[in-house]
Amino acid sequence: MIMPFSWATLFFDQKMQLLCDRCQECLEQIIGERCITCSRLLSQLSADHYQDQVCLDCMKWSESGRKFLDSNHSFFVYNEFLKDMMARAKYRGDYILLKVFAQYFRKSVLPGSVVVPIPLSEERHLERGFNQAEAIGTLACIEMIHALTRVHNEKQAKKNRAERLNNAQVFQTNGIDLTGCRVTLLDDIYTTGATLNLAAQELKQTAGAVEVRSLTIARSTGINF
Numbered sequence: 241m242i243m244p245f246s247w248a249t250l251f252f253d254q255k256m257q258l259l260c261d262r263c264q265e266c267l268e269q270i271i272g273e274r275c276i277t278c279s280r281l282l283s284q285l286s287a288d289h290y291q292d293q294v295c296l297d298c299m300k301w302s303e304s305g306r307k308f309l310d311s312n313h314s315f316f317v318y319n320e321f322l323k324d325m326m327a328r329a330k331y332r333g334d335y336i337l338l339k340v341f342a343q344y345f346r347k348s349v350l351p352g353s354v355v356v357p358i359p360l361s362e363e364r365h366l367e368r369g370f371n372q373a374e375a376i377g378t379l380a381c382i383e384m385i386h387a388l389t390r391v392h393n394e395k396q397a398k399k400n401r402a403e404r405l406n407n408a409q410v411f412q413t414n415g416i417d418l419t420g421c422r423v424t425l426l427d428d429i430y431t432t433g434a435t436l437n438l439a440a441q442e443l444k445q446t447a448g449a450v451e452v453r454s455l456t457i458a459r460s461t462g463i464n465f
Contacts, residue, residue, distance in 0.1 A: 258340050266321035267340075270314055270459065277301075278433060279314040279459045301433060308440035310451050312430050314459035315344045322458055326428060330372050338372060341457050342380035348455055349424050355382050358427040358439055359390045359411075373426045376457070384426070387416045387447060388439060410435075411442040419448035430456045 259267075273282045275290065277298040282290050289296045301307040316322055329337040349355055357373035365371055377384045388411045423443050425436055440452035 258336065263321070266319075268317040268319050268322075270317060276311065278312045278430060279456075280461075281317065281459075284461055297433070301437070306437060306441075308438075308444055308452065309425075309433065309436045310440075310453050312433065312436060312454045312456060312459075313348060314430050314456045315341065315348075316458045318429055318431075318458035318460040326372075326457070330368060330428070333369070335370065335375060338375050339379045341376060344457075345376055345426065345455055346380040346382060349382055350422060350453065353422040353424040353453075354387070354418060354449075355384045355424045355426060356387045356439075356443070357384055358425055358435065359386065359388050361390045361410075372428050376428070377426050382426075385416070387413055387418065387423075388442065389414060409438055409442065411439050413442055413447045416447055418443060421449050422451040423449045423453070425452060425454040427454060427456045429458050429460060430454070431460045431462070 270279055270281055273293065274280060275282060275295040275298055276293045278295060280295045280297070282293065282295070285295060291299070298307075325337055328334040355377060357371060357377050359365075359373075360368065360371045374384065391410050391412070423440075425439055427436060430436065436454045436456075440449075440454075443449040443452050
């Protein structure tokens with residue numbers, strides 16, 4: 241249940257508890273040993289699915305030659321409660337729900353890094369009305385630059401894991417020079433890592449970034465490879 245709010249609390253009261261205690265307890269924060277590359281909780285994996293604090297998915301990303309994202313940090317497990325919460329925020333216009341996560345992002349951006357929200361395609365932006373990654377940064381009062389554009393493609397939610405992992409490049413830089421820069425990407429959910437890796441590839445190979453890391457609200461629990 242969302243707590244009552246006003247426009248003043250939406251934009252200025254950064255410490256207000258937006259969820260009731262019961263709903264707050266349904267958010268499963270990632271605490272304990274996690275994959276040092278993607279933030280997957282290692283306690284959710286069998287012993288043969290990780291080594292030296294790196295999960296099998298991330299090892300296979302490295303072996304594939306398609307790993308460009310240096311690391312991802314997620315704050316919560318993508319459980320059923322959070323799935324419903326994100327659906328309400330993204331597809332039913334409950335924008336205020338994203339403010340629940342603003343403090344986590346604000347405290348975790350790497351100092352000195354260039355912050356880039358993962359963009360939506362123009363078609364998807366018109367359909368949804370806002371970009372959730374940009375919204376998170378705005379609500380967290382994080383200065384961002386729009387270094388990437390995205391071509392229209394099928395919704396990620398409609399693709400199976402194999403299709404997500406084999407995506408062609410969907411991002412383009414906007415002519416910005418990030419030579420020597422460290423970049424922090426903002427997005428909502430880390431599922432397979434495909435979207436973030438494609439964004440990191442473009443930022444490194446075209447714009448010249450030397451390091452690309454990401455912050456996401458949640459890490460999904462599925463095994464990708």
